[in-house]
Amino acid sequence: MFQFDATWMVFVGLLALRIAATLLMTPVFYAVPLPASVRSLLVVGVSLALAAGLPVPSAPWMGWSALMVAAMFEVALGAMLGLSVLLAFGAFAVAGQLLDVQLGFGIAQIVDPVTKRSVPILTSAFGYLAVLMFFLVNGHHALLRGIAYSLERFPVGAPWSMSDSVAPVMKQAAGLFSLGFALAAPVVFCILLIEFALGVIGRNLPQMNMFTMGIPVKIIAGLVALTLWFTGIGGVMTRTYASISSAWQGIFVAAPASQGRGR
Incomplete structure (x- = not known):
């Protein structure tokens, strides 16, 4: 039975702070334009659902100073978890x-309703x-x-070592550009071949304006290659997406044994 007391x-x-920090660091939270009040209710609802199945621990964070420290720990942990999603x-x-x-297309910019920037x-x-496929593969x-x-690994309000959790996130960040290039590598290679062919044509037919002809050819070939x-x-x-799971697993494994025990 719930005891709706101060503890x-x-x-x-504190649980809501962890969840809010995690979701605020991810584009998933802003995939659908919702009012701030709806987002707040969503965070509170998830927090209540998770708290319903957890025993309330003895409150070592009672008192304003201890409560502020516990809140900072929760925000930092949520931001660390959200950073892994953001890197993916x-x-x-x-x-x-x-x-x-x-x-x-670098100069042709549009306003992104998710980030509110061009x-x-x-x-x-x-x-x-990325957001669409994240939901389709049940990433949420x-x-x-x-x-x-x-x-389970980091009890609510308990201190945790940030230094032990940085290594998995840094490892994920190191692979950010390799994964990004892998997502576009075939299209980039196709454009490279097109530029090579245009260079050969321009060398043998100097009377042709390759700058004028090359741009539409690269755009059409690039879009076709991207579609394929x-x-x-x-x-x-x-x-x-698996890099998120690997980073989170590294963060959870880095938790000390004293924090990994269930309450």
């Missing part, structure tokens, strides 16, 4: 930026593709399961 309310509040989606942004530069066309398209379910498991590549991009996307 339980503080427990839910960053690989799609790297792929989009690379193709925008290669195809000449981004190139393919960068925005890859961002929406895995995200919630990971947050629930983090409550979408049929086989699933494996690379799976590796990109």
Whole structure:
């Protein structure tokens, strides 16, 4: 039976801080434009659902000073978990930026309703593709399961060592550009062959204006190659999403044994 006392309310509040920090660091939370009140209710609802199945621990964070320290620990942990998700989606942004530069779309920018800033066309398209596929592969379910498991490894309000959790995230960040290039590699290689062919033609036919002819040829060939590549991009996307699980597993394994015990 629930006991709606001050300890339980503080427990839910600290849990909500962890969940909010995790979701705020991910593009998933902004995939659908919702009012701030709806997002807040969503965070509170998830917090209440998770707290319903957890025993409320003895409150070592009672008192304002201890409560503030516990709140900072929760925000930092949520931000660390959310950073892993953000890095995975960053690989799609790297792929989009690379193709925008290669195809000449870098100066053609549109307003992204998710980030509220101007981004190139393919960068925005890859961002929406990443969010769409994340939901299609049930990544949101895995995200919630990971947050629930983090409550076992890192009890709410308990201190944790950030230095032990940095290494998995840094390892994921090191592979950000390789994954981003892998997402766009076949199209980049196709554009490279097109530029090589245009260079040969321009060398043998100097009377042709290759700058005028080359741009539309590169755009058409690049878009066709990108369309064909979408049929086989699933494996690379799976590796990109798997990097989130690997980073989170590293963070959870890095938790000391004293924190990993269930309450």
